Amino acid sequence: MAERGALRVLSLYEGFFSGGARVLHSSVVAGLHAQGRQRHAVLSIHDEVRRENTVQRMVDDRRYRQLAAAGVRVSSLGRSTGVAHDPEALTDAEADVVARELRGADVVLSLKEQPLRLLARHDRLPDRPVVACLHRSDPEHQGSGLGHLLRAADDGRLAAVVCCAESTRAAYQAAGVPAHLLRVIPNGVDLTRFRPARPARRLAVRGAHRLPADGLVVTYAARYDAMKNPRLFVAAARELLGQDTTAHVVMCGAGMSPTNPELTLDLARAFADRPDLLGRVHLLGVRHDMEQVLAASDVVALTSAFGEAAPLCLIEGAMCGAVPVTTPVGDSARIVDGIGLVTGLDPAEIAAAWLEAGARRDSLAGALLAARPRFSHVRMLSAYAATVERAHRGLGLTLARG
Known part of the structure; x- marks a missing residue:
């Protein structure tokens, strides 16, 4: 149960499909939400994706069910990779959804850099501090994602970039992300689940x-x-x-x-x-x-x-x-x-x-x-919580005054 006055945090996902980044980020969101000091929600661009020769629906995904079971509200723009969409543009109806979700948030987390394209129409969207959460070490292979990340930094919307590894930090600093925004939070796992068997x-x-x-x-x-x-x-x-x-x-x-x-x-x-x-x-x-x-x-x-x-x-x-x-x-x-x-x-x-x-x-x-x-994922959750709170206290107050 979220505490009264809990910090409201919105995570942006490209979609729900198999992969370590989604496993990790979803465990962070569910864990922080359960602690009560932050109230988390998720907005996914896609509700169905085709990857690795499989069609993966959001509602069938274990991460989706994990978040729902934890009381995290999950919504979607309803896109499917089987239907033609301009990946770099939002329709007016989609922009309205994004704006509504942002108005209900104090801080935005982006799972990888690609979902930052949702904020490209920032003239129509409420200003919120953004924390980008990165889980790879190859910005050159991320399509237009790096451009969206650098644009968010230039616009002053980017409060922090969480890197799960030193290799991530080094690669994105070399790609032009300001060093003062980059911080490493090593991955952790639930040790009560992952342990040797009898x-x-x-x-x-x-x-x-x-x-x-x-x-x-x-x-x-x-x-x-x-x-x-x-x-x-x-x-x-x-x-x-x-x-x-x-x-x-x-x-x-x-x-x-x-x-x-x-x-x-x-x-x-x-x-x-x-x-x-x-x-x-x-x-x-x-x-x-x-x-x-x-x-x-x-x-x-x-x-x-x-x-x-x-x-x-x-x-x-x-x-x-x-x-x-x-x-x-x-x-x-x-x-x-x-x-x-x-x-x-x-x-x-x-x-x-x-x-x-x-x-x-x-x-x-x-x-x-x-x-x-x-x-231990306990250490990881503590570091994520502190990063989100710093983003709100720092850049969040600056944006509000502006």
Whole structure:
């Protein structure tokens, strides 16, 4: 229940679909709303999107249901990627909706920079301080988003830019965002959810997914996207399964299912010489029980080529007791320092690192346990709350006087 006089905060989303940024931001919004000192709402541009060879509806999304269950009001402009829209312009009716939502807010949070285009018609919109929340390290790959971010800074609307990683801060400062606006709030996760499983539970989950009681299990939690480099993961999986006759690999996320023709083609090509090995490749698609899947794994793998900042899959997997193995993107090396391994982009090298990580899992258990406080979402929520309050006290008062 929000306290009387609670700060009113509106989050702008491009849409609801699978991805770590939405998982993270939605947990922040739900957590801050539950604390009562801030009253949060969400406005999404789209209520349906087509991504990773799937149609993802807002009302079906777990993040939407999480927010609704927490009492956060969620509304949408009603756009669909299946209908032609000018992505850079609002209709008069849409501008009226945005204006109404802004009048009910003291501070605006933007999930990534793209939704800032909703504020482009600022001559018709109420002034509110904006905090942009960034979760990648490649501003050059964000379409017109960087331009909207820089324009918001030039207009004086941008109160702060939250970066989930040092790599994000460095990349956006180099791209022209004023350094004084940039602040790093490292990602965190709910440690009561992401934790190692008891041996009996671990065996039960393995059995449910036809995984061996013993034997190496490597899990890949990512959407099917060039940034995530799924073809590299598949190539490394071919190397691993050819060397270790007891190993299995698990692929989770949007597009990681037999219904994705691109993924099935990747697998057919990589395993053309040994199709029998495909029986140890498990395509689980989008999962809502990743804490169980990760707790049943020995290794959590990331093979991304670019764009990553502080990947949640590495943190979630490590907190569940899986050893993280990652390519050197974003802050990944910082995240796994002392608890995991960093590899290059060679499939054979990656497979060898997975084998090493599996062999070292028991010896790294103590380090994984000791790292838990570093990744607590409690610390993260406190930092976000303080940033929102500073934005309101500072830029919010300036805009009100203007």
